[in-house]
Amino acid sequence: MSVNPQPRRLTEGYIRTLGYLDRPYTVRDTAVTGLLVQINQKSKSYKVQRDLYTGERGRRRFVKTVRRTLGTTDDITLDDARTRAQELIAQVKRGEDPNARPDDKTANPDAWTVRRMYDEYAADMRARDCRERTIEDVLSRRDRHLKAWLDIPISEIKRSMARERHKELTRESGKRAANMVFKEFRAAFNLAIKAADDPDAIGDNPVKAVTFNKERASNRVIMPDDLPHWWERVQAIPNPIRRDMHVLGLLSGLRPGTLVSLRREWVNLNERAIVIPRMKSGRSFALPLSPYMVELVKRVIAAGDLLYAGTPWLFPTRANSSRDVIATQVWKEKTLPSETGHILRHTYRTVAQRVGIDRINARLMLDHAVPGIDGVYVHEKALFDGLLDTQDKMTEHLLALCTPQRTQHAEKCCDESL
Template sequence: MADIRILLNDKTVARLPAATSGQYRARDTELKGFYVVVGKRRKTFAVQGDLREAGKRASSITVTIGDARDMATREARATAKEYLAKISRGQHPKAEELAEKEEAEEPAAAPIVGITLRAAWERYRDAHMVRKGRSERTIDSYRDHVERIFKDWLDTPLVELADDPAQVATKHDEITKESGPYIANGSMRTLRAIYNHARKTNRGLPADNPVNAIDWNQEQRRDSGMGPADLTAWFMQVAAMGNPIRREFHLMTLLSGCRPAALMEVKPEHVDLRRRVLHIPKPKGGAKRAFDIPLSRQMILSLVRAMRFGRFLHPLEARVWIFPADSAAGHLVEQKEARKVLSKWGNDLRQSYRTIATTAGVSEFDARLLMNHAIPGVNAGYITRHKLLEEHLRSQQQAISDTMFAALGETVKKTAVMQAWLAPRATHDVIKEARMARLKENGWTAKAA
């Protein structure tokens, strides 16, 4: 079963289903690094963090907190905060226990010569990924592959895998059965990259990468996008959502085609209303791939609504983030919705954007530029994107937004729930009513005023 993200409390932990095979992690949405490991019979609280030396990552460690049957989630969370604080200071939370255990044990056997997967991963992470500005999300994805899927191989010399590629092929088959074809292929791509990087400084490693022994699973692009005919039902679902900030987040994902993880981290300073652009500083590929999204009229209105609701609901966090939330990060960290609440979200909306762009008459070339996709062929080097941004790409963006809203027909005018969301001054009226209700709860009355 794949790892999940939920708000950990006694109720949600108790409801977690036992793993059918192996283990999976339920990561807390509020406290980064805090999670519960769910096996076939046990649920165990733990934390994961990076030990640092001289301000640089030295190693990633996992520390067990306790059995979920023996301690409350609140107690585990408090311990997790204490452990994570120590880790951030470069201290192992259980350093004394480990020292006592080492003293009691017999001297360890001589280590096997050759770089291990753990050492190769740490060098690849620091010398390649961090140095090249890969995002934390990308690094976390690779770390999950290495430290969860390949945890039994962490202290295995890479030369052993190279000399016996059959075990790599067998591992790929096992992952496919337990976690699915996509995770199996993805984890093997990670292993392949780490091995190739290790060979640069370990010339004794065989040139033939052991991952070459596997038979790759067939992968198909998920066809989950919407066309114009599907938009009215989707808009009605979004309009019915209780959280207005999440509502605007999903709408902006659809209108922009932006990756949700990058959109979650935009700040007010990234919005330039004079130029009508939204700057995305850390998209997939890191800071070097930073780009500006031209804004249509509908996108500007959505951002304004998000900022106004943010200032009312989360005044402190809204100073920093466009989509603020009551989370440890201060902004939205989870895009997922129950499908019965919202049928399409996340990358479904990116596919919808690309599909509707074609309906709007936007060319494949312009759609790639708007979504910050790489341009294939030799022509890519001759394109100056920002020269097209001010007029041409903005007109294409407006055409896409107009096509989406045109598909709604008279729904906005004739439906109360859509009027309460998209009608002029609707946001002002909603916030005014909510503010009055809040004052009445605190004992304020018009007569007393």
């Protein structure tokens, strides 16, 4: 492969064929001029690059070359990358630098509009290495749900306004959406207070007056008595790859977004692990595999080889439009409404508590930060053998809950043999 391939119309399938080399290289998209994919040693990222000019036509002056990373090819689709690239290119064509920070007017509370507050919050999230997709979602919710507030100074957002808008959003978009919007608003406002030279001029956080909705938890965990019925319906799913995907979701407690994007290159069956380079926390994570999970992964790989030869994904599917082989995008099943996805993570944690798994181990198994001084001295890699034992115990108990008849039959056969 040439180190600098010629520009071409990018496709998801072509991007997957691009191999990793010792040094980075790029391939430019001819469909959206300025969009490119950069292949590093271990990752592939969408980027946009465009020259910025200022001045009237005929007297334009070159200012700089603007470059922005849109996200990795695992985080966003090619269609999303093209859409975001076109938005940024439109800014550059207007003579705006999308990477420029607002003028430092922190001493003036009127300069801290809701729009500016969120832009600063987005910049802070990027500095903390948050996922670009997460940042874009925050800004999208701002523009959609707080459109009328965007150019209002945050010092003029009163407590009564926050309470009323939260109630309106609850009626319009639901309890969880309303809570999410104002939790993000609260975090952005707190950042503004820290960053402003005169925080007293900004005032107190108006979200303090908001009474957050109580989100129903009844549909967030599958009760032990309901697991046999859940198991039967999962086993009835005709697609073997999706069937095993949901089972692995229950046995691992992985976040659904991570589960569907697992890559084969991360699987190390000899070490009984799936090593995920980057989780929501920003850290890498080695998922321990029980023997049952190892056999499940082997079965999924074999099915993938048969149905989607050469796929890099553990749970592949075909795109509806292009029919390219892609990672599974949707984890919901019509036959299991509200019983796939994140609910399986909650169920895993609940069962861990029921079994009596050590609290630190339970957090490590789910890639949760360990609080307090324990989080300073606990090292997951050194504890991995113990986590394998914990996963064995979890799998054994979950399978016993899901298949009580089979478990009772096995115990009966064992007693008769004795």
